[in-house]
Amino acid sequence: MKVLKFGGTSVGSPERMHRVAELATQSAEPKIVVLSAVSGTTNTLVQIGKALQMQQIAEADRLVTDLRKQYDKFYQKLLVGEEVQKEGEVIVAAHFEVLSNITQEPFNADVEKEILAQGELLSTKLFTTYLKSQGIPAVLLPALEFMRIDANQEPDEVFIQERLSALMDQHPDTQLFVSQGYICLNSQNRIDNLQRGGSDYTASLIGAAVRAEEIQIWTDIDGMHNNDPRIVKRTFRIDRLSFDEAAELAYFGAKILHPFTVRPAQRANIPVRLLNTMQPDAPGTLISDHQEDRPITAIAAKDGITAIKIKSSRMLLAYGFLRKVFEVFEKYKTSIDLITTSEVGISLTIDDQQYLTSILQELKTYGEVEVDSNHTIVCVVGNMPFQKVGVLKKIVDAIDDIPIRMLSYGGSRFNISLLVDNRYKVETLNRLNEHIFTFPDQ
Numbered sequence: 538m539k540v541l542k543f544g545g546t547s548v549g550s551p552e553r554m555h556r557v558a559e560l561a562t563q564s565a566e567p568k569i570v571v572l573s574a575v576s577g578t579t580n581t582l583v584q585i586g587k588a589l590q591m592q593q594i595a596e597a598d599r600l601v602t603d604l605r606k607q608y609d610k611f612y613q614k615l616l617v618g619e620e621v622q623k624e625g626e627v628i629v630a631a632h633f634e635v636l637s638n639i640t641q642e643p644f645n646a647d648v649e650k651e652i653l654a655q656g657e658l659l660s661t662k663l664f665t666t667y668l669k670s671q672g673i674p675a676v677l678l679p680a681l682e683f684m685r686i687d688a689n690q691e692p693d694e695v696f697i698q699e700r701l702s703a704l705m706d707q708h709p710d711t712q713l714f715v716s717q718g719y720i721c722l723n724s725q726n727r728i729d730n731l732q733r734g735g736s737d738y739t740a741s742l743i744g745a746a747v748r749a750e751e752i753q754i755w756t757d758i759d760g761m762h763n764n765d766p767r768i769v770k771r772t773f774r775i776d777r778l779s780f781d782e783a784a785e786l787a788y789f790g791a792k793i794l795h796p797f798t799v800r801p802a803q804r805a806n807i808p809v810r811l812l813n814t815m816q817p818d819a820p821g822t823l824i825s826d827h828q829e830d831r832p833i834t835a836i837a838a839k840d841g842i843t844a845i846k847i848k849s850s851r852m853l854l855a856y857g858f859l860r861k862v863f864e865v866f867e868k869y870k871t872s873i874d875l876i877t878t879s880e881v882g883i884s885l886t887i888d889d890q891q892y893l894t895s896i897l898q899e900l901k902t903y904g905e906v907e908v909d910s911n912h913t914i915v916c917v918v919g920n921m922p923f924q925k926v927g928v929l930k931k932i933v934d935a936i937d938d939i940p941i942r943m944l945s946y947g948g949s950r951f952n953i954s955l956l957v958d959n960r961y962k963v964e965t966l967n968r969l970n971e972h973i974f975t976f977p978d979q
């Protein structure tokens with residue numbers, strides 16, 4: 538069994554969706570195809586939610602009507618023949634009825650999540666209908682019947698595994714299943730989601746649950762690159778990454794993968810392949826438990842970082858200070874990315890500012906607090922055990938006149954992270970690119 542996930546652009550037009558059908562059926566082995574919403578749809582659904590939250594009902598209605606027009610065109614081009622077009626019309630009408638009714642209801646977080654779920658429901662139902670119209674007996678596995686997160690927003694892996702296998706057991710002869718990425722139930726059995734970009738995570742959770750032989754993430758780029766191609770001119774594709782390297786890159790900003798995707802696959806030791814729908818025969822990037830002996834593999838950058846420094850007058854030999862500081866972050870469910878400590882203080886970074894004011898207020902009871910916002914974490918990833926000398930020097934030399942706010946080294950043998958003011962991001966990435974990589978064509 539293989540799990541194939543196709544992103545929003547891969548299903549972004551009826552022609553592209555036809556192409557996905559070809560890719561999903563070109564070999565006979567059993568598959569589960571996970572789809573995102575058609576590109577742009579989730580963004581529009583977010584806007585509808587925002588309009589409703591601000592009680593701009595007319596604006597929400599306008600957005601729903603415009604989106605409906607797009608879907609009417611979409612299914613008419615996707616599906617050929619009167620009968621199957623009727624089926625398409627019924628699907629589109631049903632989901633737009635949900636949306637139109639919702640705009641009349643009082644808005645809350647549950648309503649918002651129901652709105653956000655419509656994109657993946659539409660794409661998968663239309664896709665399955667298309668497959669059937671082509672004589673391919675595909676079965677839709679509704680994510681809302683097996684994908685669930687618990688009260689801590691963590692996937693409920695036992696539930697997922699049990700429910701999914703029970704659903705699949707009902708179709709013992711089926712070779713091709715389709716399911717929705719991103720959407721799930723929460724601990725109250727209400728509609729929820731795995732956060733933006735979460736379809737990759739869905740694919741990995743499904744892959745782990747069914748013990749798939751491989752998880753394929755199909756996008757519109759040729760794989761993971763050594764640096765951000767949108768910012769740096771000369772980048773190259775990486776053939777192989779270890780799970781650890783890929784997890785660090787995804788967490789620290791590589792946009793190609795949702796940050797949590799790697800872990801379920803890693804735990805179940807299932808290789809993940811990043812592939813390109815535009816060049817389906819290209820090798821892509823293979824992520825597995827194989828670790829290349831290469832000190833520096835790639836760089837990723839994560840923006841919107843806030844650095845907080847807490848200076849304790851009592852740190853000198855004081856135990857319990859770090860615990861108190863960490864408890865504040867735990868209380869506000871805000872995770873810390875980088876930490877550095879000294880005898881008198883601690884600097885740390887967060888990327889979620891939702892509770893920043895309350896966090897700062899509490900931290901002030903333990904010492905002097907300084908905040909720097911709008912920073913960027915630059916994360917250099919590779920296989921760099923500390924015995925391998927010279928890696929740090931290489932990095933620091935490359936950016937020797939750029940002010941580094943924090944440097945985190947030794948937390949993992951796969952990562953060295955730097956914190957710089959966002960205005961130095963482009964320069965930092967470019968300079969590192971020129972100085973620390975050996976380009977394959979050289």
Ligand code: ASP
Pocket residue numbers: 544545573574579580656718719732733734735736737
């Ligand atoms: N449709 C969702 C989003 O746009 C999930 C995904 O594409 O992975 O974020």
Ligand code: MG
Pocket residue numbers: 544734737793794795
């Ligand atoms: Mg994505």
